[in-house]
Amino acid sequence: MMQLRAETTPWLEVKDLSVSYKEGIPSLRDISFSMKQGEIIGIVGESGSGKSTLIRALLGLLPVGGQYSGGEITFRDRVLLRDSQQNWRGMRGKRIAMVFQDSGSYLNPIRSIGSQYVEAIRAHFPMSRKEAWGLAVRTLARMELDDPERVLHSYASQLSGGMKQRTAIAMAAALEPELLLADEPTNALDVTTQNEVMSQLSKLCADKGTGMILVTHNMAIAAHMADRIGVMLDSRLVELGDTLRVISNPEHAYTRKLLDAVPELEGNKHDQ
Amino acid sequence: MINDRSPILKLSDVCKTYGLKGRQGVQALQNVDLDLYPGECLGIVGQSGSGKSSLAKCVTHLEQVTSGEIWYRQQQITRLKGEKLRQMRKQIQMVFQEPAAVFNPRMKVGMFISEPLLNYKMMQSQQAIQETRRLLERVGLSALDADKYPHELSGGQQQRAVIARAIGVRPEIILFDEATSALDVSIQQQILDLLMELRMETGVSSIFISHDLAVVQQVSDRIVVMHQGKVVEVVDSSKLSSAANHPYTRSLMSSALSLRELKGKMQVRERVE
16 A cells, blocks of 8 residues: 555645535535545545535536535546536546445346446447456456356346445446545445455455545444545534544544444443 | 243244245245343344344234244234234334335324324323323424424434334334434434333333344343344343354354454554554
């Protein structure tokens, strides 16, 4: 991880980003942070704190009624907010990809996984169907799904939640994006499956030097994955720091509250 | 807490098979034996597909068991029907995972909570309104929330309202099926605190189902570990780390994410560097 951080100029920079919805209620207020290549940042907060809006804003995918009311996003050398729709489209999926909380519901139920997968790949890379299929099989195998061919031939309803989520992550990773945005990627999963998905995500980031912004409400997940943790409260980023510093010495009272809420197994409880 | 040693709810040799057309059925529950004692909170853990929810559905008669018996206080309730089943349901209430899916979107919260009170003819409507206010305040909501529609409440508030409805009819057993899994971690803690308070106050027996071992351990007296439709182990919550033997229980324990452990590891690493 060290050599990845050698680059000193910020790789992704967000400056005073504000987003509001139609009624004028601000959903993001003056968010600023920067990110180095290959870094993993965890954004933690309760529902309604604006954490999902933040990563949607980075991809230019605000929900209906949302608009940018100020600020700047720079990715590498491009100022994203001034880009046209055309340029956004070239960016999404290929250079910045996103994994949603409930990816199963984003899959088309009446088309096989394989046909959607191949379409997604071919939309970005000039490839024959056969080549794209081969790429799909390889990325699925990397996610440690047992039988990639079977997965590609099945429909969304025939897969379990964990398999769908892994398929979606594999799909997002297939194009080897530079930045991966993950919105509660393990929320709908069991504890055991959650750990598998998480370890595969970190492996992916380490292998390819992919940067990741991980949004979650669970401090424990962020702490296990991220290099740095940001805490959001009422549309503001109230704390941002190295993971160890945030979990061992939180500055904000709200961060402490989030830390205390993580359920712990009796037996590895330390005395406070 | 456990004063009376005869179980309030007893499952013996319960099996549940879901038939699939043209294929072999799925055995969701295989020879499950369980006892729930008065005032006890029994936790059930296991990953999805392990049969936890099937068990809950069989106990509340949302599904019929394929074979085996369910006893509620010396009385067999396995195949109850009609009015007897209706009266029995009053005693066993259930709280589900997704509060938003439980509500009728066009029914106000107050009506939602007072509905069972009126249906079971426990009180007149005036009195039910009073009782609804009391219940709302009991679960940490405001009495004014009775006039709101469900979508005006947040997920945590909705779950509180669902709990208010469940405790309203003064049941003897409440089943929580992943009742906090859809909520944020911080809200989850508030709901768990509420459950423990209610239990102290009313002495209600409960079954708490979750895939999160740490949560189950926090609320329950005994933990039942389920795997592929079978009960693989029953352990005392307080002795979990020392008494759990089954490899599956161990694997569940190791997959619980611990902040404390991580903090310790990171601090050690820091020192080495």
